[in-house]
Amino acid sequence: MRQHVNPLSKYFQEIDSIPKIDQIFKNSALPTHLDIGCASGEFLFQLAENNKNWNYLGVEIREKLIIKAKNKLKEKNIDNLYFIFGNADNLLKNWIVQYPDKILESASINFPDPWFKKKHHKRRIIQTDFLNRLSLIMSNKSLLFLKSDVEELYQYMNSVISNSLIFEKVKNKNLNYLETFNPSKIKTEREKYAISKQLTIYETIYKKIIMFN
Numbered sequence: 737m738r739q740h741v742n743p744l745s746k747y748f749q750e751i752d753s754i755p756k757i758d759q760i761f762k763n764s765a766l767p768t769h770l771d772i773g774c775a776s777g778e779f780l781f782q783l784a785e786n787n788k789n790w791n792y793l794g795v796e797i798r799e800k801l802i803i804k805a806k807n808k809l810k811e812k813n814i815d816n817l818y819f820i821f822g823n824a825d826n827l828l829k830n831w832i833v834q835y836p837d838k839i840l841e842s843a844s845i846n847f848p849d850p851w852f853k854k855k856h857h858k859r860r861i862i863q864t865d866f867l868n869r870l871s872l873i874m875s876n877k878s879l880l881f882l883k884s885d886v887e888e889l890y891q892y893m894n895s896v897i898s899n900s901l902i903f904e905k906v907k908n909k910n911l912n913y914l915e916t917f918n919p920s921k922i923k924t925e926r927e928k929y930a931i932s933k934q935l936t937i938y939e940t941i942y943k944k945i946i947m948f949n
């Protein structure tokens with residue numbers, strides 16, 4: 737397993753500057769999905785190639801992985817995918833100041849780093865402030881997809897998300913548009929590994945609650 741990157745270290749506070757959405761995508765009117773901790777973007781490449789009616793953004797704190805993703809993107813003719821290097825929390829902080837629009841219809845956090853020790857829990861990506869910031873750029877009723885193969889982390893994230901009162905669990909997973917667009921159907925790199933090791937995969941889909949418009 738790779739050494740995790742401490743998102744709170746000074747070294748990891750730098751992020752790419754964020755262009756306006758209409759400078760990123762050929763058709764900025766399409767709904768946008770953000771994948772947080774996208775690694776080298778394999779999950780997003782599959783989504784972007786299969787769903788031309790969505791735009792996809794990936795943010796990743798490990799520079800080598802995002803360079804790999806950006807190089808692969810240059811070789812391909814894909815105009816609905818964009819990668820941003822940096823700490824997702826800093827990306828959101830900058831984003832809400834620069835572009836206070838609710839540009840996301842959906843977001844995913846797949847297999848985030850677990851940070852097992854209690855004293856390291858503050859390094860976990862899902863924190864109340866992080867969810868508040870994320871919700872500010874998510875439109876009404878937009879979806880948040882969460883997956884993990886670490887039960888303790890999954891319970892922790894569910895409890896932070898439920899306590900935030902910003903999102904509620906989607907009980908009926910047969911939502912109309914999930915049939916045409918469902919990122920949870922695509923296996924991420926960590927998910928393929930977890931399946932190969934027969935690990936249990938925990939997943940929940942959340943919907944942003946309407947009162948936080």
Ligand SMILES: C[S@@+](CC[C@H](N)C(=O)[O-])C[C@H]1O[C@@H](n2cnc3c(N)ncnc32)[C@H](O)[C@@H]1O
Binds near residue numbers: 796
């Ligand atoms: C266990 S990997 C999972 C990668 C991918 N989502 C998957 O399912 O295969 C977690 C990823 O999140 C990235 N990450 C961790 N903290 C982050 C942060 N604060 N901002 C952006 N990326 C982060 C890590 O560098 C790593 O690539």
